Amino acid sequence: MNTRTALIGAALVVVAVVGLIVLSSGGSDSSSSTDAGKVPTIVVDKEGHPVGGIQELVYRKGDQIHFKVKVPFEEEVHLHGYDVAKEVPKGGGTVTYDLPAEIEGEFEAELEGHKEQIIDLKVEP
Numbered sequence: 497m498n499t500r501t502a503l504i505g506a507a508l509v510v511v512a513v514v515g516l517i518v519l520s521s522g523g524s525d526s527s528s529s530t531d532a533g534k535v536p537t538i539v540v541d542k543e544g545h546p547v548g549g550i551q552e553l554v555y556r557k558g559d560q561i562h563f564k565v566k567v568p569f570e571e572e573v574h575l576h577g578y579d580v581a582k583e584v585p586k587g588g589g590t591v592t593y594d595l596p597a598e599i600e601g602e603f604e605a606e607l608e609g610h611k612e613q614i615i616d617l618k619v620e621p
Contacts, residue, residue, distance in 0.1 A: 537564040537590075544571075544610035554618045555597040565614065566590045567607065575617070577603035 539547040555561055565573045568588040574581040577599060582591035593605075597619045605615035 535562050535564055535592075537566060538605075538614050540565065540567045540571075540607065540612075540614060542568050544569075544607055544612050546612075546614040550613055550616050552616045552618070554620065556620050557597055557600050559597045559619075560594065561597050561617070561619075562592075562594045563615070564590050564592045565605070571610065572608040573605060573614075574608045575603060575605045575615075577601060577617075581608070 536551065536553055538551050541547055553561075553563060561578075565582075565584075566589075567573065567584040569584070570586040570588070571584045572581050573584060573591050575593060578595065580593065580595065582593070584591055600619050600621055603617045603619070604613045605617060606613045
């Protein structure tokens, strides 16, 4: 075997390996129905209502639940069912939820002080 044949063979192997890596990293059914790579951000207006209405987020069991809530005032954001509450500081701010989707079902996140639902979260099998 000459050097040229060996280099062509090595290049083909590299291309095949890179192709397999690219194909195996995309299109997985196990990702949530939220856009991969994008973290959903729910924005709350000054009256305490979610801009655009109650947001529906859908995940599969085993996925990572990941979203942000931006509130212009002090408030507690509570994800029911998972019983996770986050405090938005005085003057407003953003809280981030990042937890495993371990419990199947339909849950709501709400602004506790305003009793306002902002998210309808579903975890499917």
